Amino acid sequence: MQKFLDAYEKFELIKKNLAEVLTENELKEKIENGIKMKGYLGFEPSGLPHLGWIVWMNKVKDLIDAGVEFNLLEATWHAMINDKLGGNMELIRKAARLTRDVMKALNVQVDKINFVDAEKMARDKDYWALVIKVMKMTSLARMKRALTIMGRNMDEADLDTSKLIYPAMQVSDIIYMDLDIALGGLDQRKAHVLAREIAEKINAKKPIGLHTPILTGLDGGKRMETGEIDEQAASYKMSKSKPNTAIFVNDSEEDIKNKIMNAYCPPRQTEFNPILDINKYLLFPQNGFKLVIERPEKYGGTIIFEKYNELENEYANGKVHPLDLKTATANSLIEMLKPVRKLFEKDDIKELAQEILKGITR
Numbered sequence: 001m002q003k004f005l006d007a008y009e010k011f012e013l014i015k016k017n018l019a020e021v022l023t024e025n026e027l028k029e030k031i032e033n034g035i036k037m038k039g040y041l042g043f044e045p046s047g048l049p050h051l052g053w054i055v056w057m058n059k060v061k062d063l064i065d066a067g068v069e070f071n072l073l074e075a076t077w078h079a080m081i082n083d084k085l086g087g088n089m090e091l092i093r094k095a096a097r098l099t100r101d102v103m104k105a106l107n108v109q110v111d112k113i114n115f116v117d118a119e120k121m122a123r124d125k126d127y128w129a130l131v132i133k134v135m136k137m138t139s140l141a142r143m144k145r146a147l148t149i150m151g152r153n154m155d156e157a158d159l160d161t162s163k164l165i166y167p168a169m170q171v172s173d174i175i176y177m178d179l180d181i182a183l184g185g186l187d188q189r190k191a192h193v194l195a196r197e198i199a200e201k202i203n204a205k206k207p208i209g210l211h212t213p214i215l216t217g218l219d220g221g222k223r224m225e226t227g228e229i230d231e232q233a234a235s236y237k238m239s240k241s242k243p244n245t246a247i248f249v250n251d252s253e254e255d256i257k258n259k260i261m262n263a264y265c266p267p268r269q270t271e272f273n274p275i276l277d278i279n280k281y282l283l284f285p286q287n288g289f290k291l292v293i294e295r296p297e298k299y300g301g302t303i304i305f306e307k308y309n310e311l312e313n314e315y316a317n318g319k320v321h322p323l324d325l326k327t328a329t330a331n332s333l334i335e336m337l338k339p340v341r342k343l344f345e346k347d348d349i350k351e352l353a354q355e356i357l358k359g360i361t362r
């Protein structure tokens with residue numbers, strides 16, 4: 001049963017575990033004025049979901065609980081422009097359907113989500129009028145810098161100029177759908193900032209940007225020391241186009257264990273530590289979660305953490321060994337992903353996953 005939340009509780013729930021809200025005041029105002037907010041997130045259906053996606057899926061749950069009318073854009077066209085699944089639209093559509101099933105297995109309230117088909121939107125000439133308007137108001141340099149939102153760098157449109165349309169489409173998606181909230185990882189920031197600026201200029205609804213933190217790749221990421229926060233986030237994120245940095249939702253127990261055991265996890269280092277990130281962003285946010293670290297008496301005996309901060313402090317002080325942390329993390333993750341592995345035991349899903357994996361081109 002849905003609990004009635006007051007304005008303060010709604011605000012706290014929406015901003016919980018986020019890296020950034022653009023801006024908190026705007027969000028507060030909408031909530032206080034009792035506005036029924038419309039939110040969205042877009043994703044490229046172009047492979048199998050990985051742990052990084054669960055970060056936004058959890059936020060979608062919070063938004064729905066806070067009464068936000070949620071739209072999930074299956075960005076099929078965008079995936080095609082971005083050379084995913086060999087541009088095979090049929091397969092891209094299938095990958096979108098699989099993501100829905102995964103969300104359901106992870107207890108996201110899919111029946112309350114409005115799934116938006118990018119191809120349907122692109123059939124409306126008003127959509128393309130908006131894309132052109134957005135391009136008219138954006139310099140080439142800015143559009144190129146925005147390619148981070150598709151996991152590309154500035155010069156990657158030099159040989160394929162369709163890539164320059166992608167950021168304009170993403171901005172137009174937001175304005176076309178008349179959204180109050182645009183949700184995405186921090187790496188999506190440039191699209192949201194641009195949408196806010198352009199919306200203001202053309203008197204459209206100015207979206208609030210909600211940005212989740214980015215889960216570090218298992219290799220610790222090839223981190224840029226300079227650049228804006230979103231550019232840095234794009235450089236270290238766990239990503240499906242770098243499969244060796246990612247744990248996929250359907251990975252076997254053994255794969256999860258091996259990947260975790262081989263992951264970057266320097267002693268006492270709490271930043272850009274993918275194993276701590278998994279605890280912070282995925283395991284501890286689960287209701288009633290406890291991390292149980294089993295150790296022989298001579299190494300301090302079993303300890304149980306109920307709060308992430310306590311784990312982080314003990315790790316920073318060298319009181320928890322990376323190997324013990326990894327073992328406990330792998331066990332908890334295996335448990336968390338159990339319903340998804342069960343889903344992938346179904347023949348049709350197994351087959352579909354194989355077909356998608358075979359089709360991956362990037």
Ligand SMILES: Nc1ncnc2c1ncn2[C@@H]1O[C@H](COP(=O)(O)OP(=O)(O)OP(=O)(O)O)[C@@H](O)[C@H]1O
Nearest residue numbers: 043044052055151184185214215237238239240241
């Ligand atoms: N490691 C991550 N941590 C948190 N959020 C993530 C992570 N990876 C992707 N996301 C978020 O998931 C959504 C979909 O992103 P995207 O399709 O780029 O994922 P991806 O798997 O990294 O893809 P690709 O490797 O193909 O660029 C975006 O909002 C993005 O910010």
Ligand SMILES: N[C@@H](Cc1ccc(O)cc1)C(=O)O
Nearest residue numbers: 042043044075078149170173
């Ligand atoms: N750029 C997003 C996908 C996306 C596409 C269109 C959107 O309107 C929103 C998000 C990504 O890389 O995953």
